[in-house]
Structure formats: structure tokens, C-alpha cells
Amino acid sequence: MISLAxxxxxxTEPCREAWAVRRRxxxxxxxxxxxxxxxxxxxxxxxxxxxxxDQALQRAGDAMLRxxxxxxxxxxxxxxxxxxxxxxPADLERVAAxxxxxxxxxxxxxxxxxxxxxxxxxxxxxxxxxxxxWAFIRGVDxxxxxxxxxxxxxxxxxxxxxxxxxxxxxxYGTADxxxxxLRVFDAPFQIVGVLSPRAQMMQYGGDDALxxxxxxxxxxxxxxxxxxxxxxxxxxxxxxxxVAVTALRALLAAxxxxxxxxxAAVRVVDHAAQAGQIxxxxxxxxxxxxxxxxxxxxxxxxxxxxxxxxxxxxRVPEIGLRLALGATPAQIRRRQLLETVAVVLLGGGIGLLLxxLLLxxLxxxPLPADARNYLGTPALAPAxxxxxxxxxxxxxxxxxxxxAARAAAVMPVEALRHD
Amino acid sequence: xxxxxxxxxxxxxxxxxxGAEVAALAGVDLDIDRGEYVALTGPSGSGKSxxxxxxxxxxxxxxxxxxxxxxxxxTLSPDELAAQRRKIGFVFQxxxxxxGATAQANAAxxxxxxxxxxHERQDRAAAMLARVGLGERLRHLPRELSGGQQQRVAIARAxxxxxxxxxxxxPTGNLDSRSGTEILALLEELWRxxxxxxxxxxxxxxxxxxxxxxxxxxxxxxxxxxx
Ligand SMILES: Nc1ncnc2c1ncn2[C@@H]1O[C@H](COP(=O)(O)OP(=O)(O)O)[C@@H](O)[C@H]1O
Ligand SMILES: [Mg+2]
Numbered sequence: 001m002i003s004l005a006x007x008x009x010x011x012t013e014p015c016r017e018a019w020a021v022r023r024r025x026x027x028x029x030x031x032x033x034x035x036x037x038x039x040x041x042x043x044x045x046x047x048x049x050x051x052x053x054d055q056a057l058q059r060a061g062d063a064m065l066r067x068x069x070x071x072x073x074x075x076x077x078x079x080x081x082x083x084x085x086x087x088x089p090a091d092l093e094r095v096a097a098x099x100x101x102x103x104x105x106x107x108x109x110x111x112x113x114x115x116x117x118x119x120x121x122x123x124x125x126x127x128x129x130x131x132x133x134w135a136f137i138r139g140v141d142x143x144x145x146x147x148x149x150x151x152x153x154x155x156x157x158x159x160x161x162x163x164x165x166x167x168x169x170x171x172y173g174t175a176d177x178x179x180x181x182l183r184v185f186d187a188p189f190q191i192v193g194v195l196s197p198r199a200q201m202m203q204y205g206g207d208d209a210l211x212x213x214x215x216x217x218x219x220x221x222x223x224x225x226x227x228x229x230x231x232x233x234x235x236x237x238x239x240x241x242x243v244a245v246t247a248l249r250a251l252l253a254a255x256x257x258x259x260x261x262x263x264a265a266v267r268v269v270d271h272a273a274q275a276g277q278i279x280x281x282x283x284x285x286x287x288x289x290x291x292x293x294x295x296x297x298x299x300x301x302x303x304x305x306x307x308x309x310x311x312x313x314x315r316v317p318e319i320g321l322r323l324a325l326g327a328t329p330a331q332i333r334r335r336q337l338l339e340t341v342a343v344v345l346l347g348g349g350i351g352l353l354l355x356x357l358l359l360x361x362l363x364x365x366p367l368p369a370d371a372r373n374y375l376g377t378p379a380l381a382p383a384x385x386x387x388x389x390x391x392x393x394x395x396x397x398x399x400x401x402x403x404a405a406r407a408a409a410v411m412p413v414e415a416l417r418h419d
Numbered sequence: 420x421x422x423x424x425x426x427x428x429x430x431x432x433x434x435x436x437x438g439a440e441v442a443a444l445a446g447v448d449l450d451i452d453r454g455e456y457v458a459l460t461g462p463s464g465s466g467k468s469x470x471x472x473x474x475x476x477x478x479x480x481x482x483x484x485x486x487x488x489x490x491x492x493x494t495l496s497p498d499e500l501a502a503q504r505r506k507i508g509f510v511f512q513x514x515x516x517x518x519g520a521t522a523q524a525n526a527a528x529x530x531x532x533x534x535x536x537x538h539e540r541q542d543r544a545a546a547m548l549a550r551v552g553l554g555e556r557l558r559h560l561p562r563e564l565s566g567g568q569q570q571r572v573a574i575a576r577a578x579x580x581x582x583x584x585x586x587x588x589x590p591t592g593n594l595d596s597r598s599g600t601e602i603l604a605l606l607e608e609l610w611r612x613x614x615x616x617x618x619x620x621x622x623x624x625x626x627x628x629x630x631x632x633x634x635x636x637x638x639x640x641x642x643x644x645x646x
Contacts, residue, residue, distance in 0.1 A: 411478060
């Protein structure tokens with residue numbers, strides 16, 4: 001009870017003393033407040049941007065290699081240079097069976113006319129003939145209510161199609177699309193799914209949102225396709241994509257009789273490596289933002305330390321008197337430290353609160369969908385808030401330590417100078 | 420024979436002033452026993468305040484030894500030094516009250532550092548202020564009190580933790596002669612209760628009331644008379 005009352009007095013008395021100098025402390029609180037606000041918003045933008053980029057990269061096939069046929073650049077194994085080597089279903093099978101690959105799909109792109117069953121609306125999209133694993137390899141998802149086509153669809157050469165969201169809106173407006181009939185290759189196809197319209201990087205053959213996807217086997221049956229167009233592979237270990245590229249190239253070289261180091265014979269775009277590079281840039285950007293924010297907070301902490309030094313100097317007579325009356329230097333130090341910590345935590349708390357409000361307000365702003373897709377929705381993640389809180393604690397300790405040490409080092413006689 | 424309460428040997432205090440060194444104390448040897456009543460006199464600038472600050476553990480000597488209650492003050496840790504200061508009641512010439520605190524809060528301040536719980540501090544401060552004749556002024560701020568009343572608050576503060584040693588540096592210097600006499604009478608009353616009292620004064624009439632009068636000049640003790 002007694003120690004509780006003492007502890008209470010240890011807290012309330014400094015508060016009253018701090019209140020007495022509130023005009024001096026206000027700019028300090030505001031400095032920390034705006035420092036925290038800036039850091040929070042910067043980090044939140046970094047978080048939102050990174051999350052959005054991560055999503056966009058996943059939908060770009062961040063574990064994907066995209067192969068296409070080429071022309072041999074030199075003679076090899078008795079075959080002349082200049083041999084064209086389109087990728088064939090047999091190549092696809094070899095690649096799909098490789099240890100490095102978890103899934104593979106052809107992607108043959110055909111320009112064609114499609115006609116909707118509403119008002120005879122038509123378009124000339126890119127029609128991609130792909131395998132059932134295409135969505136998995138590319139990393140895209142579908143709008144709710146739809147599905148991608150299945151292996152059974154392929155085996156039975158069903159006339160089913162999945163279309164991009166933008167094309168769906170062009171052809172059908174706001175009406176439901178799944179279940180409708182779309183004429184492709186002059187034959188009726190049933191639409192079974194719509195690709196969800198979210199941001200996507202590393203496009204090939206145009207925006208997926210404008211494409212029509214049909215089963216490769218069905219397209220083969222109707223159009224007599226012989227080549228795969230692209231061969232897409234999803235890697236087991238995207239972090240080591242260059243090793244997989246070498247291994248798969250050797251496989252294709254052996255089957256087609258070209259030199260494994262003849263890079264023109266078969267070409268590859270390494271989505272996995274590009275995604276890794278872009279993620280590296282995003283990470284660098286976040287570090288840059290974080291360092292800017294921390295520097296800002298450091299400036300604020302320095303100004304707190306400075307103001308606290310001024311306050312301690314002003315209080316030297318009072319501190320000397322307290323020491324003369326029996327206060328220990330440790331008590332004086334603790335009290336001074338408490339004041340700084342209170343100032344920093346008050347400013348920081350208000351700053352965090354303002355940041356949360358500001359970010360919530362930003363979330364309500366009618367931004368264009370594309371901007372939101374790439375910038376993400378900045379929000380304070382709990383981990384980021386915890387990071388900021390611990391930075392504030394550090395700043396408080398840093399800003400409080402030296403003024404408190406000065407206060408504790410006062411000689412009582414300094415209180416009596418003007419005797 | 421036991422050691423006296425205070426023992427100074429060869430104490431000097433040198434200040435650097437405008438590049439030159441001023442010896443405020445130039446070799447002081449002094450013993451004061453428990454229960455003594457000492458008046459310290461001498462012209463302005465002779466080193467009386469400097470000596471009092473050293474006696475009160477408020478400053479450090481440049482050289483020499485100061486033993487307080489058997490302990491060498493220079494070797495005390497900060498916490499031990501604070502504990503020693505709590506056993507000393509210091510009355511300053513210019514009061515040194517906290518301007519924002521009431522008479523009661525000012526008087527109670529040493530109890531806070533002595534670890535006394537808040538409600539008990541308030542009670543004891545009220546009782547002590549009543550004893551110095553300010554029982555009706557508990558809630559007044561220093562600026563609402565006369566000089567004599569402020570000095571009484573300072574005395575109440577000096578006495579509240581029941582110190583063994585009372586040091587008063589010109590406690591009557593800023594007061595008219597009637598308040599001065601009253602204040603001195605109050606200090607003497609406390610001395611009669613068994614405390615050790617050292618008072619600095621210019622006033623020979625007041626000095627004459629002490630049992631021992633020490634005269635200082637240029638940082639040295641030039642006379643030490645007992646009666
Ligand atoms: N803090 C200080 N800095 C420099 N000189 C000082 C300081 N305090 C006292 N002195 C000098 O020391 C001498 C003694 O001062 P003091 O002890 O206050 O004398 P008294 O109290 O007898 O008037 C004086 O010359 C004074 O100017
Ligand atoms: Mg003096």
C-alpha cells in the first residue's frame with residue numbers, strides 16, 4: 001500500500017512538473033509525432049507496395065520458364081546450321097517429365113474472331129491454346145463462380161473457354177459470363193471461367209485480361225495444330241532457375257540434335273529470375289524508405305535530446321535543491337528519464353494514431369484500380385507498428401539518457417550560486 | 420575519546436575566477452561536537468558560506484579531509500552522500516523554496532526522499548509548519564508569504580526529517596530585526612532539544628547568544644571562543 005502510494009507519487013509529481021513546462025514540451029511532442037507519422041506512412045507504403053508487387057509477380061508466373069522454338073546457329077551432329085526448331089508436343093512431354101519441372105503446358109497463340117451470344121458482339125482477341133495446368137503455372141486465379149478447364153475437358157476435347165476479365169466486360173457488359181456461349185474458330189464454346197482482373201507483370205502476347213483460353217487438345221482437333229507455340233514450365237525450385245534452364249536446354253538439345261550451348265536453337269524467358277530481380281528492387285526500395293524514416297526519427301530524437309538538455313539546465317537550481325534535501329542522483333536521473341520517455345511515447349503514440357487514421361482515409365480515396373493494383377493499399381502491419389514502437393523506445397532511451405545523466409551530475413551547491 | 424560530529428583538517432576550497440585562483444578557504448581545521456551551538460562570523464567574502472556548503476555535503480573541498488560522524492565524506496558513494504544529507508537540515512540565506520509548491524509541499528519535500536508515504540508527509544509538514552507559527556498558511560505559495568514566513572517554511576523543511584545537524588547560513592540576513600530574533604529563538608529551541616546548531620551571522624548581538632563563536636577572515640579561522 002505504502003510503496004504503491006510512493007510509486008503513484010513518483011509518477012504524478014513528474015507529470016505535474018512536466019505540465020508546468022508544457023509550452024516547452026509541446027514542440028518536442030509534435031516533433032516526435034510528425035517523425036513517427038512520416039516513418040509510419042513511409043513504411044506502410046513500402047509494405048503495401050511490396051505486397052502488391054508480390055501478388056503481381058505471383059500472377060506473372062514467378063516460378064515459370066517460358067520456352068519458344070528457335071533456329072540453330074551452327075552445324076551439329078551432321079545437321080546444318082539454320083535449322084528451324086519449333087517446339088512440338090514431344091518436346092513438351094520430355095520437359096514435363098524432367099525432375100526440375102512440376103507442371104508444363106503448351107501455349108499456342110492464334111489470332112481469331114470471337115462472337116458473343118449477346119447482340120452478336122464480336123472481338124479479335126488473342127486465342128491461347130493451353131493445357132489444364134496453365135493457370136497453376138502462370139499463377140493466376142479466377143473470378144468466383146468460374147473454373148479453369150480440367151484434364152477431362154482436354155481429354156474429351158470439350159469446347160470450353162476461359163476469358164480475360166476485360167474482354168468479358170467488353171463482350172458481355174456487367175452480365176454473368178460463366179455458362180454463356182462464345183463462338184471461337186466458328187464453333188460454339190462454353191465459357192467456364194473468367195480470369196480475375198488483377199495486376200500482372202511480365203506479360204507475353206498481350207494482357208491476359210484480353211485473351212481467350214481454350215484447351216490445347218480441342219484447338220488441335222479443330223485447327224490441326226502441330227506445334228506448341230510456347231512451352232511453359234513451372235519449376236520445383238524457382239530460386240535456382242538458371243540450373244533448371246541448363247538442364248532443360250540439354251534435354252531439348254539431345255532430342256533435337258543441336259548443341260546444348262547453341263542458345264539460338266531454343267529460347268527461354270526466365271520469369272523466375274526476373275521476379276527475383278524485381279523482388280530485390282522492391283526490397284531495396286523498402287530499405288531506402290525505412291532508412292529515410294529512421295533518419296527522420298533520429299533528427300526528431302536529437303531535437304528531443306536538445307530540448308531536454310535545455311530544460312535540465314533551466315532546472316539546475318531546482319535539481320541542486322532536491323539533492324541538497326536528500327534526493328539520490330539515481331532518483332533525479334530516473335525522474336528526468338521518465339519525462340523524456342513520456343514525451344517520446346506521447347508524441348509517438350499520437351503519431352501512430354494519426355498514421356492509422358491517415359492510411360484509413362487513403363484507403364477510402366477513389367484511386368484508379370491500376371494505381372491500387374501496383375501501389376497496394378498502404379496499411380500499418382502489426383509487425384511494422386511493433387518495429388516503430390521499438391524504434392521509439394530506442395529514441396527515447398537515446399534522447400533521455402544524456403540529459404538525465406547531466407541532471408544526476410548536478411552539484412547541490414549549483415542551486416545556491418546566487419546566494 | 421570518540422570522534423567529534425564534524426572534523427575538518429587542512430580543508431581548502433579554490434575557485435577559478437576571471438583566470439585567477441581565489442582561495443575561498445585557505446586551510447581550515449575545525450572540530451564541532453554533538454550538541455554544540457556555534458556562531459560563525461566574519462566579513463563578507465571571508466568564506467563562511469563556502470565552509471557551510473562543505474559542512475552540509477553540498478560541495479567538495481579542493482583539498483583536505485572532512486569527516487562527518489566518523490566517515491570520510493570524499494569516499495562516500497552518491498547514495499551514501501544522499502543519506503548523509505538527509506541527516507542535515509540546511510537553512511539557506513535566500514530560502515530556496517520551490518515557487519510552484521505550497522508551503523506544506525515545500526516543507527514535506529525532504530520526507531519524499533526519506534521514503535515516507537505521502538499522507539504521512541502531509542501530516543508531518545502541517546505539524547511542523549504549525550510549530551514554526553504557519554499553521555494557517557499551509558496552502559499558500561511562497562510568493563504569497565512574507566520574507567519571514569518564507570524563512571519559517573525553509574526552517575520547517577530543514578527540521579522535518581529530524582536532522583542531527585542544523586546548518587543555517589545567515590537565516591536572518593534578509594529579515595527585519597524582529598523576525599530575525601524570532602527565527603533565531605526558534606533555532607535555539609531546536610538546539611535545546613539536543614541538536615547541533617551552526618549559524619552564520621553578521622550580527623554581533625545575535626552571535627553573542629551562541630556558546631561558541633568562530634571568526635573567519637580571508638578563508639581562515641582567526642578566532643574561536645567558547646563561553
Ligand atoms: N562559485 C564561486 N565561484 C567563484 N568564486 C566564489 C564562488 N563562491 C564563492 N566565491 C568566492 O569565495 C570567497 C568566499 O565566498 P563566501 O564563502 O560566499 O563568503 P561569505 O559567505 O563569507 O560572504 C569570495 O571571494 C567569493 O567571491
Ligand atoms: Mg555568505
